[in-house]
Amino acid sequence: MRTTLDAVLTKKYLVVALAACTVVILASNFISQDTAILVGNLTYIPAAGSLLILSLLILARFGTTGHHGVAWFSFAAYAISLFIAEMLWIVQELYLQIDPFPSAADIFYLTSYPFLLMFYVSYLQPVKNAITKKMIIASLVFSVGILIPGLYLALGPSTDADLFDVILGSIYPVFDAMVLIPALIGVSLFFKGQVNLMWTLFCLGTISTFVADSAFLFAQSEDSYYTGNPMEIPYFWNYVLLSFGVGSHLVLFQKSKTDKLEDLR
Amino acid sequence: MDVADIQIKKALVAFAIEKALLEMGEPVFQKVAKTLKDDYNCYIPDCYEHPEYLKRILSDLYGNAHDAIISSIKNSLHDFSHQEPIQKFVSAIE
Numbered sequence: 001m002r003t004t005l006d007a008v009l010t011k012k013y014l015v016v017a018l019a020a021c022t023v024v025i026l027a028s029n030f031i032s033q034d035t036a037i038l039v040g041n042l043t044y045i046p047a048a049g050s051l052l053i054l055s056l057l058i059l060a061r062f063g064t065t066g067h068h069g070v071a072w073f074s075f076a077a078y079a080i081s082l083f084i085a086e087m088l089w090i091v092q093e094l095y096l097q098i099d100p101f102p103s104a105a106d107i108f109y110l111t112s113y114p115f116l117l118m119f120y121v122s123y124l125q126p127v128k129n130a131i132t133k134k135m136i137i138a139s140l141v142f143s144v145g146i147l148i149p150g151l152y153l154a155l156g157p158s159t160d161a162d163l164f165d166v167i168l169g170s171i172y173p174v175f176d177a178m179v180l181i182p183a184l185i186g187v188s189l190f191f192k193g194q195v196n197l198m199w200t201l202f203c204l205g206t207i208s209t210f211v212a213d214s215a216f217l218f219a220q221s222e223d224s225y226y227t228g229n230p231m232e233i234p235y236f237w238n239y240v241l242l243s244f245g246v247g248s249h250l251v252l253f254q255k256s257k258t259d260k261l262e263d264l265r
Numbered sequence: 266m267d268v269a270d271i272q273i274k275k276a277l278v279a280f281a282i283e284k285a286l287l288e289m290g291e292p293v294f295q296k297v298a299k300t301l302k303d304d305y306n307c308y309i310p311d312c313y314e315h316p317e318y319l320k321r322i323l324s325d326l327y328g329n330a331h332d333a334i335i336s337s338i339k340n341s342l343h344d345f346s347h348q349e350p351i352q353k354f355v356s357a358i359e
Binding site for chain 2: 069189
């Protein structure tokens, strides 16, 4: 059984991981912009890589049967899509030395959203009867409530930015707000439950991505964006939060020696 | 009610619980069964006599959403709900 000590330790490691990526990015920015670009790009490898490994481990645990199995299959597809996108971004920026936005990486970033949505929907499917209209309205109001000012602030200074870049950049916060709706429903639905830690971390991760995507759009409009800049820190937080979320679920549903179905019946 | 009748009802309830949990995923069933064993030293069919154990475990695991899982178990038992022991189980788990 999961003890209070386990929960405290999980949170302690989470805070350390969040602080570590913040310090790494800020320190590299203090050195020089070139260092920040290099460090920023390279930090995505362990960040996206650990999420990918954990999502494959949890897929191996749940398989593809049952609602949770389908959910974790979708989540693994989400992690794979994100990992490919990050690798494409790194190759274009560090090896080919071309501007990675917009590029083929965006196809994989955008493809990841339907998979994340599928994850949320499949996970919530068996408990859909407990979802109330109040929960849906509150989540919808919160998502739209942060989307409108977010887009307004990000698009405000837009002057000579390319229209295609602005439209593409705007799609990300909109998609973030869309996936935030089921994430918020999950948090309220599983409130006080052990699975709520994962849902809370996923929800915070989605909010972090929304903040980072809005900041990205803002910086793109001002042409001041570079990989590894401090506004990218919430992107790293997203990977850390999602990884810890998956990890907490993996620990909660870990396989034990007596897990043969016949032995438990 | 004779012993055979009790066994049949236990099996019915166990089947309904297993169906609801396995529909979610095998690890969910394993987690619930293991917690039942660790915390109460009992198995899924024993929930027929102690529905409160299952209710507590589902509530600990899924928080507010445990009601929906319980509804799914109740729906599986719907055809047998006119029988008093099943009705008693359903009322106790609510």
